[in-house]
Amino acid sequence: MERPFRVPFSELSTSYLSLFLFLLLLTTNEAAEHSIPDLVYLMAIKENLTDPYQKLHNWNSSSSPCTFNGVKCDKSSTHVMELDLGSFSLEGSFPTAVCNLQNITFLSLANNSIMGEVPKDLTNCGNLSYLNLSQNLLIGALPDFISELSSLEVLDLSSNNFSGPIPLDFARLGKLQTLDLYYNLLGGNIPSFLGNLTNLVHLRLTQNPFDSGVIPPEIGNMIKLQQIWLRQCNLTGEIPDSFGGLSELQKLDVSQNNLTGLWPGWTSNLVKLTSLQMYTNRLGGGIPADIGKMSSLEMLDVSGNMLTGSLPDSLGNLGKLTSLHLMNNQLTGAIPASLENLTMLRDLSLFKNSLHGEIPQKLGRNTQLEIFDLSENQLSGPLPSHLCNGGKLSSLHVFSNTLNGSVSEYGNCTTLVRLRLSKNQFSGEVPKDLWGFPGLELVELSSNRFEGSIPTDIRNAKSLSKLAIDDNEFSGELPVEIGMASSLSSFNASNNNFSGRLPDIFDRLHQIEILDLSRNSLSGAIFPSIGSVWTLALINLKANHFSGEIPTQIGNLQSLTYLDLSENHLTNKVPASLGNLHLIFFNVSSNQLSGLVPSGLIKYKRAFLENPKLCGDGFADIKPCTSKRGYLKIVVLTGCFFTASVVLVVGLWCFYKRRSKLHPRVINKSTIDFCPSKVVSFRKLVFHEHEIVNSLSEANVIGTGGAGKVYKIILGNGETVAVKRLPGSTKTGDSEFDSGFKAEIETLGVIRHKNIVKLWGGISLSDSNLLIYEYMSNGSIGNMLHDQKPCSLDWPTRYMIALDSAQGLAYLHYDCNPPIIHCDIKSNNILLDEELHARVADFGLAKILRKCNKGYETVFAVAGSYGYIAPEVSYSPKVTAKNDVYSFGVVLLELVTSRRPVDPSYGEGANIVKWVNRMLEKENGLEEILDHQISEIYKDSVLAVLRIALDCTNSLPFNRPNMRHVIWMLQSANPNGKTRTLTTEPIGNEPDTIHL
Template structure:
């Protein structure tokens, strides 16, 4: 048949040689929607100039074919094995499918079929290729066992089976492949099993990756015989027992990753023999004892021992390590003092010793080499003052000194460090004044001085901090009036100065703080009138001016605010309370103002006045009753109508209300507004209503129904796949998640109402709807790049909060553009937590879910295949959202053909350039910045979870792009699956993976 095909081609391709004819037949057997093989011209005499084809210079015969990332599709073209001199073959990241018949390729040395669509069992005939040195089948859907014949490979040096569905155990016969240099079996759902001791026979092995392979038992001593090993990764398993002393025999090892297991015992002193070791990570185990001096003397770049049960003092020898770049040992039981010479001999960049029992003073040389960026020492017992040398440490970006026993004055230069974004000193005994040098801290966004002994007035120079988002200085002894410069901080969202001795009048210039969300000036000595201008702060929802000397009337303008918390008690206010503020939720907000009157118990409370009000109430009641009786007597129909209303009222009384913020409305007001004319959206689980309350506030109400199987099956929402009980699960997940978290980029859940048959969720209303609807509507083209970038950054910060700042962490599981809501200022908030899951208390996400949650086009590859869920799934989905915002194309769109958005972006970038990816409506003057954002999106959508950055890292990269920093953005997605080194950053016990 093949011969007949070649004969038919001869009249038109008479000049093409035999190998060209074979490749023409290969071309015709594959689907090529992108015309990747357009250069394969049958009129050419030889295929040596064709795309992806390489030939021997001496014989001009084809030796290599590389068609990776070409979007080719179809069964594996076995005819290609007729090229007798073919030594290298790659179809990586294509849609090549089974069957895989390749035994005729006898000259083949390297075979790369990673990230294809191969299924079934791995062919047992692959070891019949006598010259094969590299086999990469990663990122496919192979299942079953690793074939027993694999122990017969003769020259194989690289075996990579990452991210398949292999469900046997790791076989001991792999120890027979004596030529093996790289063995990577990571991210497979193997049956629980031990590490075969026979792997210790692979004396040529340089890389051993067994990440997340469901390993149990102890690490075998035999691994210590792998003297050529450079990289050992056994992380994310269930290994127990001690770290073997024999690992001290890994004389060439650079990186050892043992984190997220259940290892016990002490760290072996023998590891001090590993002179090449640069990265050692034993985080999240059950290790005990102290850090060996021998380990600390190594030239480590990263020593990560957090979340263990390490006890005792930190050895002084840790200070002697000449290349120590990071010291992260938070969340242990260390005590004593930090080594005095810490940082003197090493370019220390990050130190995180939080949540231990350290005491004494901070070492003076922490920043001796001028590299220190992050100083995190929360929740210890450090004492004394800060070293004067820190006042000259201009490299610092984040400082957290909270919950210690520090005292004394802050070095003058420390206040004005130019790159610090976070300065937190909560619960110490610092004293003195805030220096005027603070005007130089131009990058400062959070200044938290709560519960110290600071004195004096705030300097006028604080008005220079244009990026300041939070100023919290409660519980100190500050005095004087507020500086005028403070009122020019347009980014300020939180101003909390309660419990000080501030005085004077509150300036009307406060109206310029348009982003102020919280204003707490309680328990000071402010006087004069409350400025009318406070009523113009549209996003203010927390106002506490209690315990001051304010006088005059309450400004009527406060009625226009949407306040969750209002407290004006214990002042000298007089007059009537504005009508819309006379609510049950504010009943204690006006006490202690003798001259204040209103319909609230305890105000204007003379006996005569109370009696007068009582008579008036009685007369009004009698009048209302008379009207009701008169009307009831006119008509039997009206009588029946009243019975109906009474029955409906009884039904409403069955509603149970659970609030998560102080409310200015009741459930009855919500229920009365659930009319069809107020419906703004509908889906499989119910409807969404827009409800305008009597106080002028607007909320969104999601109504979830507990329907029958039939009702659920009849829905037309293709994304939900609902089943009986799903609505209840979604409701519980939403309440459990949103009810306890607070963040500016997470949608606010006001309350929930429930009955047996219906459940309501009441959210803040987002005027611009969902990002998906906005982006793909006629308005989408008018969204400028600055607005789109702001939406990306806001959404990233919301997800980062869920992954890194919630305890336990939360995995959203359905990140998509329709679940990102847009407010009136085009700020983005993450919403819809109906399928969210929390990470368990061990710090590990659930291994798998019974069904796939998520939406087509946004689901991470490994999630769809294995149902294993962690934060990396959210990161992939967010990467798709980034690409969706940049391109304004849906993740799955007929316009993209058979590709999804990620593959379309990759192929278009390769073939046409970035201009053809960017939404034509965007101004190309932002091309460089948009290109960097695309790179972030591609990093997030890397096929391998381990290659995706954490959300904290994503936020940092986005902020760097906004500031014009090119750092960390040069790496884009690669078709090759090669080992990467990672570093971890932490903050109060959370971690984030970063590409080095």
């Protein structure tokens, strides 16, 4: 909808202005005569702006301007001195009348929707000492009149769309103390004339696409600088040695550039430095010993570079250091024992280097460590025993080293959330209490020499999601209490010495996807209840002593892609139900199976070896089931039948020749165009193309979207699929797929997750393209929330839907390589299966982050659905993961309110985000926001999710949480009273900075 036309104050006719002043004189007795002009200009400012939330409601001509919201006056003269309209949600162009307020010294229009260019004539604003236009939609070049504002001390133009170089006039702002130009589209080089700003204390130029260039040495002339932020500024070369004169510097961020060296002498004078970040550069030198002279340093981050050499002992002199990030470099040598002196240290991350030797044994003794990550080095010796002394350790990662000894000291480390000790030489028993830590989510002990059994204490591990203890020397029976670890999704205990029966735990493990117990000594029958866990994708029971029949119920596991039951003592027939599965790997060799191999399994040619009592026709390695005489009878009968029906067959062939081929079509690598590196998510689905094409009738339509129609189709084998029909496109080269079709195929073809909808395959026709999905019987959450009256979803179900979809989205952002941005998250693209588990769907707009030398490159596009599109998309071409976070926040608001994202009741131009924020300002607005169908007993959880939704829909992308943080917050909002005590927030905001 177009904005109402506003007449600028500069174009008001003389007669109109005279009439306005005359009426003002008649009606205003309270305002002093000398303040009347200020009132006129303020009313003109209001006239030029759209005020959707009525923040300027008390701006009226019958009141003193000193009582207006956002206005401050001089107490003696009643002149307007300050105008602070920050975060008023105002819309419109820059109000030129503001500079007619001759005594104004403070102006903030931050965090609004001020659009267009800044006017060229602001000469009357010469008294301003503070100007903040940040977080708006301003475009064009930076103002070149800036030298006329010679009194400025603070200038903040950040988070806009200013472009072009920094004008020379900026060098004349002799009084300037703060210059913020970050998050713009500035070009050229960082100019050397900024060195003239000798009073500058804060310089922030982060995330601007400057031309490739060096850091100007003249910046070293700004001797009062306390903070320098130059992250992602396309910098090259070295940090100039002139920085050595910046004796008051507290924070330096030159991360995500192309720097090639760290000057060895400039650190000697930085005695007041409190933060140093040089993440994701290409630094080629080592860490200088002089760094120990930075006695006030609190954070040191030089990660993701090409630093070489050893760690200097002087690091131990940084007594105020709380965070030390040196990961992802080429550092060598030993970890200095001097790090034991860092009593303030909270986060030590040195992973992915070539460090060797022993870890200092007193490390952590007198500190409160929270994160300890030395993974992927060449460290040896025992693990320090004091890491948990501070009672806050949440992440202990030392995998892929050659560490040895026991971990007996860690039985009291109850704050642990992630424990990764795999690929070392640890031995002895794992402390009994450790198995049952209530907050523990991930345990990796693989490829060590651990022994002992799994204790019954594991029943307390309610948050445990992944348990990997393979390639060790564990023994004894598997306790039935494993089934009480109800969050378990992956359990790998292969290659150990476990014995006894496999406990019947499957009726409790509703989220398990991977079960690998291969190469143990387990015996007894495989319980049929294993077929009730619909989430199972991998079952590996190879090389045990299992006996009895293969449960036919395994054929119900439609998510199963890997089944290995080989090298056991299984008997009786191979269940025909296994032919219904879409397996990538299948093996039942070396058992005692008998009878006929079902015809549906003929595609697995070598899956039945060393089963002497098995027979099957068409297999090279097992005997046929029919004798020669019986075979001849079948041939004769078949010939007679063929002779009688040949005319009919020929007729049918002619009829279908132009429409489709009758031979079975298998969707796999040979029939579709997809990213060639990973194809594991494609299940082989045998079908006749004509049974898909001939079923594309209006009677089978179950949904219609912007991309095309969706059909429900029941195949000849009884399986139900959903088919999305997309418009076709002209062939280009050897590709027949249009961009939306390719995006969906390439995206879903390389990912697999329990909360991502499964794509069986695709067909390209002359006039359209078909995508074949698993069928989701309960439709979308949009249908459930908005089309069913009343909505049948209770709050615990809505909460689990939110958590499921958040996990699917986080998987795309962080676990795919490269990361994937969905670009069209909405309630209609989150589907529900028969048990109301949520899965993210519809990847036609998905964008893949391309890996480049500087980290992950954002993709440029404008995409999404109305009501879900983040506000920055309207003024910035960049698509980032934070766009998905905003859209997900809208979905959370839908779950909380049961309202649609866009509705006429919200008011002109408003959406659910603006409506919720407006309601929260009212006295009883919260009661109107929350869906009254949600039981009052869940109010605390609902309010917690509402707060998360508001964080996700923050108008500023960098203020939104990432999806890992969203999951962390959602887990703390559990409505079932299972809220975990969270010791620390998840670390990392960028896909290439997170170490999993």
